[in-house]
Amino acid sequence: MKAVVHERYGSPDVLELKELAKPIPKDNEVLIKIHATTVNRTDCGLRKADPFIARFFTGPIKPKRTILGTEFAGKIEAVGKDIRLFKKGDRVFGHSGDKFGAHAEYICLTEEDPLAIKPDNMTYEEAASICDGATLALTYLSRANIQSGQKVLINGASGSIGTAAVQLARYYGAEVTGVCSTTNVELVRSLGADKVIDHTKEDFTRDDQTYDVVFDAVGKSSFLRCKNLLKQGGIYFSTELGFLVQNPFLALWTSKFGSKKVMFPFPKYTKQDVLFFKELIEEGKLKAVIDRRYPLEQIVEAYRYVEKGHKKGDVVITVRHNNKI
Secondary structure, rough: OOEEEEOOOOHHHHEEEEEOOOOOOOOOEEEEEEEEEOOOOHHHHHHOOOOOOHHHHHOOEEEEOOOOEEEEEEEEEEEEEOOOOOOOOOEEEOHHHHHHHEEEOOOEEEEOOOOOOOOOOOOOHHHHOOOOHHHHHHHHHHOOOOOOOOOEEEEEEEEHHHHHHHHHHOOOOEEEEEEEEEHHHHHHHHHHOOOOEEOOOOHHHHHHHHOOOOOOOOOOOOOHHHHHHEEEEEEEEEOOOOHHHHHHHHHHHHOOOOOOOEEEOOOOHHHHHHHHHHHHOOOOOOOOEEEEEEEEHHHHHHHHHOOOOOEEEEEEEEOOOOOOO
């Protein structure tokens, strides 16, 4: 099979398209023929081991897992003898978690992994772009236990996490304010945001509104800058560690002092969440946002584009088999 491999840390140029042995499923695994995957911020960070602390998990000198990619959609080509939930020919989507391996033509996963039947109302490309951003958004928003009528501000509302967060917050009944650039205002409004702030024209941290939740989905602000936006008992989330790893530290500090809290939950990718996303998709309450599409052979260019930091929604990689999708 074809797979994109990185055997050392560095720029997108360390990525190489290689021919590898096609994996063989174990008794408790399915073999998935991947039709689409994505490149996201996590892939970029792990490829270059940024932040450096990532090397404690990915390998101190060189990567332990050489094939990146976590989101995928495709068709089951073979099943192990112990598989009960899936059969050959099933169209599926999901997330490979810390197994990675989705930047390839095939991947093996167990039926307990974050894997589900693909919604009929989504293409492979759309289904591949759901799970990472939606899981991260759900991880944060669920910790806030959002109630109908509460006010939520989402900074970076046009990115992969942000577009999912807008839709999920609306699903939970929140009044949503999205923050994005001029070119993405209409997109964020179309996803259900009640109000959209163009950060190129207005400093959202000076908004005269107060919120139950401020969710920085791009990690470009800080608790101190956003503190005045929070109601008493309000919660600030950020997807980044922050300067000098301040956000985990502030999460500990504010849990004991003050009424405004910082929370920094770590995501866990589960089958239950993928099934929840499938349900929302089929009900028309969660949709994919795709910025660009690249063939697997051009994945280096996809990484370069993602690292510019201006993508809206997701960047999808299409995987062709014998010149066919």
